[in-house]
């Protein structure tokens with residue numbers, strides 16, 4: 001890497017990859033530094049024993065920006081779409097009940113039973129602590145319209161337009177990592193892996209000195225435009241040399257630990273049709289499993305012929321102890337809890353467990369105030385930007401949108 005770069009992006013998850021790629025498309029010679037040998041962050045697809053596993057996100061909602069990226073990267077023909085009307089289930093009173101597709105079928109009681117599972121499904125979070133305004137801006141609007149989330153959603157849903165399609169869920173033939181690989185290929189030598197950013201210092205002229213460490217030692221690079229796309233603990237630590245408040249403010253954003261447990265079975269040993277997306281669990285059900293995705297029902301090529309692949313999530317902020325169990329305990333816990341629900345008659349023939357200690361940021365009460373304070377602090381350091389899943393939504397599509405917005409700001413800054 002040259003010693004002075006026009007823009008340096010730190011963190012090669014989807015946020016950093018999209019930001020660096022977009023800057024380069026704008027003609028800015030941006031470089032991206034990633035600490036691990038593999039880019040992608042929590043997006044990680046691997047094939048084992050004929051099963052195609054997603055160790056992190058299982059799929060993503062199609063958005064205009066993602067579609068455009070796939071076109072640009074030449075991977076649109078690799079996209080797979082989950083059956084748009086595949087039912088989703090919620091476990092209520094010991095039964096898997098389909099979540100209604102059409103608005104009139106919602107009832108306030110069903111909504112109450114959906115909110116908890118929904119929160120676990122997206123944030124692995126605690127409904128008592130999450131900020132509705134930051135976590136679910138549409139629900140927040142609905143509450144303002146209707147006086148409560150339930151009434152608001154019913155009112156928002158009312159304009160009798162008939163059944164609505166759910167957002168389109170997608171993946172790629174070879175898994176979500178296709179997107180990461182394509183971005184990394186386009187970046188080529190502008191992406192430096194196995195290199196950790198160990199320190200950020202402000203120079204007298206306002207530029208940044210970045211200390212990089214890798215197997216061969218350490219070196220410094222300098223930039224006028226620094227974009228940190230790292231989790232909050234790393235970001236806070238790196239910026240603590242600029243102002244110690246970064247560390248305390250960013251450190252106050254909690255993350256939920258989640259274990260992702262994929263189990264493979266012979267299809268003949270599962271009596272349930274597995275026709276659907278999977279299920280979420282109401283807290284009152286008393287299970288430790290937060291929800292399950294029926295991978296092999298959604299996308300082809302996820303399991304060998306005659307097998308099914310089911311991926312369940314355990315942990316979250318309401319059950320932090322679960323993610324501390326060992327992989328064997330987690331696999332047997334999940335098998336024990338999902339078997340009666342799906343009438344599974346045999347032991348799994350395959351299992352894989354991934355534990356993410358900092359899986360998902362929690363948009364807890366006060367989140368927007370914390371972010372406003374972080375933004376105010378950043379504004380004291382022109383040329384510094386933050387992006388990542390703790391800002392405007394953890395979904396892949398939201399990370400992409402946030403990264404694009406930051407790339408635009410960087411371009412405007414550099415051309416001003």
Ligand SMILES: Cc1cc2nc3c(=O)[nH]c(=O)nc-3n(C[C@H](O)[C@H](O)[C@H](O)COP(=O)(O)OP(=O)(O)OC[C@H]3O[C@@H](n4cnc5c(N)ncnc54)[C@H](O)[C@@H]3O)c2cc1C
Nearest residue numbers: 011013014015035041042056057197359388389394395396
């Ligand atoms: C289990 C799980 C399930 C999920 N399910 C879904 C889903 O179904 N649909 C969906 O849309 N989203 C889902 N998400 C959310 C989504 O995948 C993430 O929010 C998103 O991928 C985060 O991307 P990111 O780039 O912001 O962060 P990360 O992926 O965390 O990337 C940060 C990167 O920074 C690097 N880094 C850290 N420190 C340094 C350093 N000092 N120097 C250099 N590099 C550093 C890390 O190695 C990492 O690569 C899920 C997430 C998890 C964990």
